[in-house]
Amino acid sequence: MTELSRFWDGTSVGDATVSPYDAATEFAQVMMLFSQSNRANNRGGVFYTGIDLSRLTVTNPSANTVRVSSGRAVVYGTWYQNDANVDVNIPTPSVSTRVDRIVLRKSWAAQTVRITRIAGVEGGGTPAMTQTVGVTWDIPLFTVSITTGAAITLGDVREFIDINGGTDANGNLIVGAGNNNVYAGAVGLGNTVSTPSAPEISGDGSNVYIAANNASIYLRPVGSLSTTAQGSYNNAGLLAIAGGLTNAAGDIQIPGSTSDGIRGSDATAGKIRFRSVVVNDTANAQLAWATGTGIAARAWILSVEDASVFSFNIRGTAAATTEVDDPQGIATGTATTASSVNVYWSGGNNRYEIENRRGGARTFRIMFWGE
Numbered sequence: 001m002t003e004l005s006r007f008w009d010g011t012s013v014g015d016a017t018v019s020p021y022d023a024a025t026e027f028a029q030v031m032m033l034f035s036q037s038n039r040a041n042n043r044g045g046v047f048y049t050g051i052d053l054s055r056l057t058v059t060n061p062s063a064n065t066v067r068v069s070s071g072r073a074v075v076y077g078t079w080y081q082n083d084a085n086v087d088v089n090i091p092t093p094s095v096s097t098r099v100d101r102i103v104l105r106k107s108w109a110a111q112t113v114r115i116t117r118i119a120g121v122e123g124g125g126t127p128a129m130t131q132t133v134g135v136t137w138d139i140p141l142f143t144v145s146i147t148t149g150a151a152i153t154l155g156d157v158r159e160f161i162d163i164n165g166g167t168d169a170n171g172n173l174i175v176g177a178g179n180n181n182v183y184a185g186a187v188g189l190g191n192t193v194s195t196p197s198a199p200e201i202s203g204d205g206s207n208v209y210i211a212a213n214n215a216s217i218y219l220r221p222v223g224s225l226s227t228t229a230q231g232s233y234n235n236a237g238l239l240a241i242a243g244g245l246t247n248a249a250g251d252i253q254i255p256g257s258t259s260d261g262i263r264g265s266d267a268t269a270g271k272i273r274f275r276s277v278v279v280n281d282t283a284n285a286q287l288a289w290a291t292g293t294g295i296a297a298r299a300w301i302l303s304v305e306d307a308s309v310f311s312f313n314i315r316g317t318a319a320a321t322t323e324v325d326d327p328q329g330i331a332t333g334t335a336t337t338a339s340s341v342n343v344y345w346s347g348g349n350n351r352y353e354i355e356n357r358r359g360g361a362r363t364f365r366i367m368f369w370g371e
Contacts, residue, residue: 003256005020006018006021006026006030006114007019007021007027010097020338024078024106024111025077025108025134027077028076028077028078029077030077030157031074031077031078031079032074032076032077034042035077035161035221036076039342041159042129042131042138042139042140042159042195043075043076043131043137043139044073044074044076044077044104044106044139044159044161045073045139045158045159045160046071046072046139046141046158046159046160046161047071047073047074047161048075048160048161053071053072053081053082053083054069054070054071055069055071055160056069056070056071056073056082056104056141056158057069057071057160058069058096058141058142058144058154058156059104059154060086060152060154063150064088064089064090064091064092064146064150065087065088065090065091065155066088066090066102066142066144066152067085067086067087067088068082068085068086068087068088068102068115068141069085069348070083070084070085073139074161075104075105075137075138075139076106076133076137076139077186078106078113080104080113081131082115082245086115087169088102088115088117089117090117090144090146090152091146091292092146092148092149093122093146093148094122094148095122095123095145095148096122096123096148097122097123097145097146097147097148098119098120098121098122098123098124098145098146099120099124099125099126099127099143099146099150100116100117100118100119100120100127100143100144100146100147100336101117101118101120101126101129101138101140101141101142101143101144101278102115102116102118102140102141102143102144103115103116103118103125103129103135103138103139103140103172104116104138104139104140104141105130105137106136106137106138106185107135107136108134108136109135115141116138116200117144118138126143133187134283139159140156140157140158140159141157141158142155142156142157142158143155143157143227148247154329161264168287187227187287207265215339272367272368272369273367273368274365274366274367274368275365275366276364276365276366277354277363277364277366278361278362278363278364279354279355279356279357279361279362279364280356281356281357281359281360281362282355282356282357283355283356284335284342284346284353284354284355285353285354285364286349286351286352286353287299287314287343287351287352287353287354287366288314288351288352288368291349291351292350292351293316293317293318293319293345293352295314295316295371296315296316296350297313297314297316297368297369297370298311298312298313298324298368298369298370299311299312299313299314299343299366299368300316300365300366300367300369301331301341301343301354301364301365301366302364302365303330303358303362303363303364304343304361304362304363304364304365305330305358305362305363306330306341306358308328309327310323310324310325310326310327310328310330310331310341311323311324311326312331312333312343313326314325314352314368314370319345320333320345320348321333321343321344321345321352323343330358331343335353335355336355336357337357338357339358340357340358341354341355341356341357341358341364342354342357343355343357343360354366
């Protein structure tokens, strides 16, 4: 392995023998390290932060014209700034749609970085960039698709870099490069949360969101995500949802209705479920989350007014219950038993029931563990 250090005075002592130094290559390589653009896919990118300039955004202000706004960038270690709009002509194709590129191009020979259009081929794909050290180096800004009717569609392909972070238009702190940013509100945890297009941490002033929308805490695996009508995410490894929403992948649910609970990977099989129900004296209510006998579980029941906890085995297709423990002796497995809380199978109603015969309304907190 060859060791090298730079920069040194003179040309004859130690590592100074590699001088004179090439500003466009050797100085630029050091600049890439300081700007973190060496981590970017294209060895350069646009500075996201900065309140005095824009971000080299491309718009379509008129026919056959795209406009590049102000901004700063690093292109293979060479600093670049544009402080005014630059218009680029996009010729109309004669036969079929064409895709062009708008890039920042660094030229070693010309010693410049300039906004450049790379013309595509009609009916073809997006043209390639040139990235040859010592000659020409391009970094992408936007793609421009133009039809024979001069209709233009823009595609944003900028890669952002930032030296010490900064804030975006919403006052969120940005740390990192490219699409691997971390966002947190400048004051508290911010006030605006939207569906993330990249991994991020954000907040709404109360909750912390990790790559999430409508979730208090959301940890996701690598892979695509799709949303359900309730606003939660499929394919989540762990999902804690405010307000009792349902995770279609069935990994975790927060109590909000009789069907909510904590589940395993099989969305059809409930593992741990919760419910709360108020039952008036001499009345009954459905105990489990489904009718029929297809339930095998242990049910722990808290009678709030009695300050008592007892449990039953729910015996599935046996259509029966078995009392497991009842320290205060207030529960039975037989319907209509006086002065008791009765947990039993009702053939007439085709369900497991909890009946209150305690002499006044009772609030029951119920947890199920089983299938």
